[in-house]
Amino acid sequence: MATEIYATQQTTGEIRTHYVDFTKDLPSGISVSSATGTTTTYPSGGTATITIGVIASDIVPVTVASPTVAGVYYVDVTATLSSGDKTVARLIVPVNWATVRAGMVDLIQQLREMSDVGVNDFKVGAVTYWSDKHLQDKLDQRRTDFWEDELSPIQQQRNGTTYYTDYRAHYGNLESVDSGTSVFKLDDVGGTNQATTGWSCDYTNGIITFTTDRAGTSYFLTGRSYDLNAAAADVWRVKAANAAKMYNFSAGGQSFQRNQFMANCLQMAQYYEGMAAPTNISLYRGDNAEVTDADFD
Secondary structure, X not given: OOEEEEOOOEEOOOEEEEEEEOHHHOOOOOOEEEEEEEEEEOOOOOOOEEEEOOOEOOEEEEXXXXXXXXXXXXXXXXXXXXXXXXXXEEEEEEEEEOOOOHHHHHHHHHHHXXXXXXXXOEEEOOEEEOOHHHHHHHHHOOEEEEEEEEOEEEEEEEOOEEEEEEEEOOOOOEOOHHHOOOOOEEEEOOOOXXXXXXXXXXXXXXXXXXXXXXXXXOEEEEEEEEOHHHHHHHHHHHHHHHHOOOOOEEEOOEEEOOOHHHHHHHHHHHHHHHHOOOOXXXXXXXXXXXXXXXXXX
16 A cells, blocks of 8 residues: 655645655665656546656655645655665645635735744644635735725925825735736726836835826725734634643653643734724614604604
C-alpha cells in the first residue's frame, strides 16, 4: 500500500506546490532518480493540472494547479530509485474553499499579520483554519459599501502653478479594482468610467493619483471599505474560543499554563476593538403613541 501524505489544503483556482519526502522509505545508499505524478481520483466534476518539479534531497515537489471544484484530490507519485526499483506515495490534497476575490489579496494579508494566523492553526471538524476565504468572510462582515462618493481634490503648488492630480476619498482600506468595476468604479461627473491607465490608487488611505492634472474636475468613486481593526478583533475572539479547550498541566517538574493563550487572545481582541470604527445604531422609543390624521383635526 502506498504511503499516504496529507497536503496543506488549497483553494479552487489556486496553484500550490506540495512536497513528497521519500527519505524515510529509502534503503541505505539509494536515492530518487525520477518521479511521475498522476491524479488517480478527482471529485465529481473536478479537474486539475499536476506537475512534478526538480527533485532535491529525495524530496519531490508536486504542483497542483487550478483545481476546479472543492473536494479531495488524490495524486499517486511514483518514484524511480537509483536501484531501479519503484516506490509510490499517495498525496491527498483537500480543496476546501473557493478562491477569494482578486482585490482582497492585500487586505487578507494585512489581516493575517494583525491576527497572527496561518493556514493550519487548528481544525473544526474537517475544516482547517485559517484559509484566505475564512479571512475574507470576516472582512465582509466588517464591510461598508458606498456609491458615488465625491472625491476631494487636493490642491498642490509647483513653481507657482496650481495643479490637481491627487484626489481623496472619504474611505480607506479599499478593495482594489482587481475585483472588477462592479466593486471599484471611478467615474467623472458624466458617469464615464475612468480607465486604469490614467490613475493609480493608494487603497489603504483612499487616495487616487491621476497621471495628469485634472484642474479640480469632479470625480466619483463607488467601492467597498473594510474595518481591519474590527475584523482582527473578530478573528482573535475565534482564536480565544478555540483555545478555551486548553488546560494547565504539570510534567517532569515543569508547569505549563496553557490557558494564558486564551487570555492573550481576548486581550488582543479588546485591543483591536478599541481601535475599530464606531458603530451607529438607530434607537426607537416603544412608548410613543401612534399619530393619526384625527390628532390634527
